[in-house]
Amino acid sequence: MAKVPVQFTLNGSETAEFIDSGSTLLHALRDKIGDTSPKGGCHQGTCGACSVIIDGELRLSCLTLAENCNGTAITTTSGLSEGGVLHPLQRAFLDAFASQCGFCTPGMIMAAKVLLDHTPNPSRDEVVQALSGNICRCTGYEPIIQAVLLAARANSQNAA
Amino acid sequence: MELRKNYFADVRKDDLHEIGQDRPRSDSPGHVTGKTSFFADRNFPGMLHLKMVRSPHHHARIRSIDTSEAEKHPGVARVLTAKDVPHNVYTILILIQVGPEDETVLADGKVRFKGEAVVAVLADTERAAQEAAAKVKVDYEVLPAVFDMEEALKPGAPLVNEYHGQNYYLYDSGECRKVRFGDVEAGFAEADHILEQSYQSSPIEHAPTETTGCVVAPAGNDRFTCYTNTQAMFFTLDNTSIILQMPGSKLHFVGGTVGGGFGGKVDVIVEPIAILGAKLTGRPVSFIYSREEEMQISSPRAAEKVVIKDGVMKDGRIVARKVTGYTDAGAYSRHSPYGAQKGAGHYPGPYTIPNVWIDTYCVYTNRTPSSAMRGFGVTIGDFALEVQMDKLARLIGMDPLEFRFINAYRDGDMKAHRQPTEGAALIECMQEASRAADWPVAEKYMAMSSYAKGA
Amino acid sequence: MAIKRGRGVAAINYPTGMNLGGDPTQALVHSTPTGNFMVTLSSVDLGQGMKQIMAQICAETIGVPTDRVVVDTADTDTGPHCMGTFASRGTHRAGNAVIQAAKEARQVMLEVAAEELEVNASDLETDGLGNILVKGAPQKAISIFDVALSAHFKRGRSISGRGMFLIPRSYPEKETGAMKPSTCYAHACTVAEVEVDDETGEVTVLTVKNVFEIGRALNPKMVEQQLVGGSWMGISHALYETTEPYYPNRDHGGTDFNQYLMPGPGDLAETEIIVLERPSADGPYGAKGPGEMCANPQIPAVANAVFDAVGVRIDTLPITPERILRALRAQAAT
Numbered sequence: 001m002a003k004v005p006v007q008f009t010l011n012g013s014e015t016a017e018f019i020d021s022g023s024t025l026l027h028a029l030r031d032k033i034g035d036t037s038p039k040g041g042c043h044q045g046t047c048g049a050c051s052v053i054i055d056g057e058l059r060l061s062c063l064t065l066a067e068n069c070n071g072t073a074i075t076t077t078s079g080l081s082e083g084g085v086l087h088p089l090q091r092a093f094l095d096a097f098a099s100q101c102g103f104c105t106p107g108m109i110m111a112a113k114v115l116l117d118h119t120p121n122p123s124r125d126e127v128v129q130a131l132s133g134n135i136c137r138c139t140g141y142e143p144i145i146q147a148v149l150l151a152a153r154a155n156s157q158n159a160a
Numbered sequence: 161m162e163l164r165k166n167y168f169a170d171v172r173k174d175d176l177h178e179i180g181q182d183r184p185r186s187d188s189p190g191h192v193t194g195k196t197s198f199f200a201d202r203n204f205p206g207m208l209h210l211k212m213v214r215s216p217h218h219h220a221r222i223r224s225i226d227t228s229e230a231e232k233h234p235g236v237a238r239v240l241t242a243k244d245v246p247h248n249v250y251t252i253l254i255l256i257q258v259g260p261e262d263e264t265v266l267a268d269g270k271v272r273f274k275g276e277a278v279v280a281v282l283a284d285t286e287r288a289a290q291e292a293a294a295k296v297k298v299d300y301e302v303l304p305a306v307f308d309m310e311e312a313l314k315p316g317a318p319l320v321n322e323y324h325g326q327n328y329y330l331y332d333s334g335e336c337r338k339v340r341f342g343d344v345e346a347g348f349a350e351a352d353h354i355l356e357q358s359y360q361s362s363p364i365e366h367a368p369t370e371t372t373g374c375v376v377a378p379a380g381n382d383r384f385t386c387y388t389n390t391q392a393m394f395f396t397l398d399n400t401s402i403i404l405q406m407p408g409s410k411l412h413f414v415g416g417t418v419g420g421g422f423g424g425k426v427d428v429i430v431e432p433i434a435i436l437g438a439k440l441t442g443r444p445v446s447f448i449y450s451r452e453e454e455m456q457i458s459s460p461r462a463a464e465k466v467v468i469k470d471g472v473m474k475d476g477r478i479v480a481r482k483v484t485g486y487t488d489a490g491a492y493s494r495h496s497p498y499g500a501q502k503g504a505g506h507y508p509g510p511y512t513i514p515n516v517w518i519d520t521y522c523v524y525t526n527r528t529p530s531s532a533m534r535g536f537g538v539t540i541g542d543f544a545l546e547v548q549m550d551k552l553a554r555l556i557g558m559d560p561l562e563f564r565f566i567n568a569y570r571d572g573d574m575k576a577h578r579q580p581t582e583g584a585a586l587i588e589c590m591q592e593a594s595r596a597a598d599w600p601v602a603e604k605y606m607a608m609s610s611y612a613k614g615a
Numbered sequence: 616m617a618i619k620r621g622r623g624v625a626a627i628n629y630p631t632g633m634n635l636g637g638d639p640t641q642a643l644v645h646s647t648p649t650g651n652f653m654v655t656l657s658s659v660d661l662g663q664g665m666k667q668i669m670a671q672i673c674a675e676t677i678g679v680p681t682d683r684v685v686v687d688t689a690d691t692d693t694g695p696h697c698m699g700t701f702a703s704r705g706t707h708r709a710g711n712a713v714i715q716a717a718k719e720a721r722q723v724m725l726e727v728a729a730e731e732l733e734v735n736a737s738d739l740e741t742d743g744l745g746n747i748l749v750k751g752a753p754q755k756a757i758s759i760f761d762v763a764l765s766a767h768f769k770r771g772r773s774i775s776g777r778g779m780f781l782i783p784r785s786y787p788e789k790e791t792g793a794m795k796p797s798t799c800y801a802h803a804c805t806v807a808e809v810e811v812d813d814e815t816g817e818v819t820v821l822t823v824k825n826v827f828e829i830g831r832a833l834n835p836k837m838v839e840q841q842l843v844g845g846s847w848m849g850i851s852h853a854l855y856e857t858t859e860p861y862y863p864n865r866d867h868g869g870t871d872f873n874q875y876l877m878p879g880p881g882d883l884a885e886t887e888i889i890v891l892e893r894p895s896a897d898g899p900y901g902a903k904g905p906g907e908m909c910a911n912p913q914i915p916a917v918a919n920a921v922f923d924a925v926g927v928r929i930d931t932l933p934i935t936p937e938r939i940l941r942a943l944r945a946q947a948a949t
Contacts, residue, residue, distance in 0.1 A: 020321065039200075077193065078195065090193060094192055100188065105191045135369055137366075
């Protein structure tokens with residue numbers, strides 16, 4: 001099968017790869033580039049585990065063609081911590097005991113990050129709305145909602 | 161969450177350093193950074209992808225299988241059928257001497273549920289495997305199927321599984337697991353009221369966010385490393401060893417964090433065929449269920465039917481309880497004979513009843529085999545029991561919570577399966593629920609204790 | 616047509632461990648040269664936190680902080696046999712095996728310390744912070760770091776232990792069913808409050824108040840995780856979930872998360888969790904298995920609350936709007 005080149009910025013680093021035309025971004029990230037933080041829970045856009053951020057927007061990498069991502073800036077959960085210091089959302093997920101099996105966690109954190117980037121002090125309803133495309137089977141969601149609210153509070157205190 | 165330390169303080173020492181402490185989870189930093197390694201995060205050069213050709217019929221004889229077109233499809237490395245599997249007919253509980261072997265790794269001559277695995281295709285890419293699978297030609301002769309448990313138990317019903325010879329699991333006690341305690345008919349004769357009700361559930365899927373699967377890599381020394389999300393490492397390894405007639409010493413299973421189990425990953429399904437593929441091709445193999453396979457092909461929680469007949473006195477005492485439980489195993493046993501039997505040990509619930517009769521059946525039908533799930537053998541029974549308790553209370557005009565206090569088991573009470581009750585705490589849970597929910601009950605119930613009377 | 620409110624209660628118990636026993640788990644514990652401890656198992660962590668809990672159990676038993684314990688598990692080349700993670704057995708079975716292994720390792724550790732301090736091992740105790748002290752004379756002490764170094768490089772001792780836990784299998788008596796299903800039981804009582812729209816059949820669970828008795832909360836935050844998630848799953852089972860909506864008809868089965876319904880983050884009941892602890896006689900530090908039972912009582916509690924609200928019994932799961940409307944229609948017709 002013909003290979004096509006893709007090139008984008010992944011978590012701040014220039015990244016290039018040859019892929020099969022028609023490959024998903026999820027496949028390119030996990031199986032070609034080696035960033036396995038996005039997870040494949042359904043490969044049909046219904047679980048949110050593969051969520052990544054493309055040019056500031058939340059995207060399902062299982063439904064995104066990799067070749068359409070040329071020239072974009074992509075963020076995944078594996079790229080959030082800087083210099084070994086956890087991102088406030090990662091810290092909040094730890095403190096709120098918001099992960100059990102952890103499979104949905106990277107996607108949840110992506111969805112929450114896009115929310116907080118646009119809405120630094122969200123209401124509970126806004127958090128619920130932001131997480132509503134992500135499935136969790138372990139936690140019952142409440143600890144995840146609490147983690148996002150906790151991260152928002154931590155952010156606003158840091159900003160003050 | 162609140163810990164109510166005032167209950168049972170006399171039997172508990174709170175002098176521990178590490179136990180009882182909210183220590184952070186050591187695995188969470190990996191989860192939040194995406195660094196935790198799940199089985200599917202392994203990728204090996206030259207890895208093959210396995211896709212299953214599945215039965216479109218609920219029950220059918222296989223006249224012939226033609227894999228020639230599939231084998232010619234670009235990228236296909238190998239196509240596997242029943243004859244390639246060394247010990248194709250198996251059952252997982254054989255390890256604890258619960259037989260008979262009743263299921264095929266790949267269908268041989270017959271399929272017994274829609275979605276049953278018939279042919280395995282291994283190819284360079286998922287897409288090639290999928291396309292090749294579509295080229296496998298299977299000629300079926302469709303047979304009558306049975307889906308209803310009561311229909312399945314009737315004489316003349318289509319036989320689901322020849323390895324059993326009848327549409328129920330044959331226990332050493334006969335067609336069902338039995339518990340007999342006291343004299344249930346005498347209890348009904350004595351009762352002020354009798355209530356017989358029937359309860360029903362449908363299959364429920366575990367729906368873990370991570371689907372069932374494994375990645376197998378030949379280790380280069382005649383051993384195979386299988387990265388898997390099984391819930392039971394050696395159980396799976398040992399069953400694989402039997403199915404593949406391969407010494408267990410050749411197998412190395414690596415698990416770790418599993419993306420949710422809930423009982424859905426204790427069947428041994430993906431590992432044997434993936435390892436066989438790796439052995440026959442010499443290449444790494446990935447076999448990961450699609451979301452659709454997870455939802456409709458992997459074992460669900462069984463549908464159950466529970467019939468409860470109770471004799472109750474006007475003063476609130478239950479004097480007789482007869483329970484007949486039916487577990488819909490689907491086409492194969494997997495863990496269902498165990499689950500149905502577990503129900504027999506669970507009824508009549510956490511209540512002390514002098515006359516009890518229990519029959520639990522494990523029934524075969526032409527549907528996706530059911531198996532373990534969170535609350536296995538108990539969850540649906542508890543639904544039935546506790547709705548029945550509500551009905552009984554209303555029948556005699558009593559508060560549903562008070563009615564449960566009257567019948568609650570306490571230390572020393574003899575259970576129907578003839579074990580004395582130890583460590584009971586139902587009464588205290590109900591007392592605390594009464595407070596928390598502002599559901600007042602008479603003071604005499606708030607003064608009760610699970611400790612043995614007179615202790 | 617109106618929105619009607621009701622509440623229901625349910626009380627349950629649940630056996631810990633594989634029914635009828637016969638389900639072994641083994642554990643190995645050893646120290647590194649500098650007094651960290653490795654627990655080796657083949658048990659599987661499904662997300663419930665097996666690794667963390669086994670570390671806390673080992674730490675408590677040896678007498679060191681939890682962060683000095685590393686758990687290596689789910690590898691059949693290194694870990695001794697575990698029957699698996701199911702039947703609420705992980706903490707109970709593996710925990711007991713870890714305690715036995717850790718006790719044996721602790722005994723060797725105290726013997727080495729006794730030689731270094733020139734006292735009897737029976738006169739020593741641990742402070743839980745990484746030191747071994749002479750009882751009644753805490754100024755006479757040695758760190759576990761130094762004890763481990765001594766064991767490895769000077770005394771030629773292996774600070775290690777083996778653990779095994781097996782409840783002998785019970786075989787039910789054929790005619791009477793006399794048997795021993797389990798050695799300990801967890802308990803729960805749940806009160807659910809619902810609103811039912813008698814025009815649409817839709818049920819909203821307003822609150823669930825769950826009281827769980829679980830033997831011992833080994834790590835309360837992690838217990839809370841399981842109990843909150845379990846309570847959610849119970850409500851989900853009650854109202855939403857099935858792969859065959861018209862069972863025994865095989866059609867209309869959901870194949871993805873759009874068709875297979877579960878409550879999302881916008882559908883949550885206000886959830887209260889209260890935990891009681893009656894330590895079990897044979898549990899690790901009294902623990903029972905809470906992971907399965909916590910998802911059971913909500914189902915009948917919700918069913919009973921629906922009846923309390925609108926006066927119809929739905930005896931078939933899940934309690935869908937369609938079933939409620941059909942029952943209301945049947946009731947109105949009588």
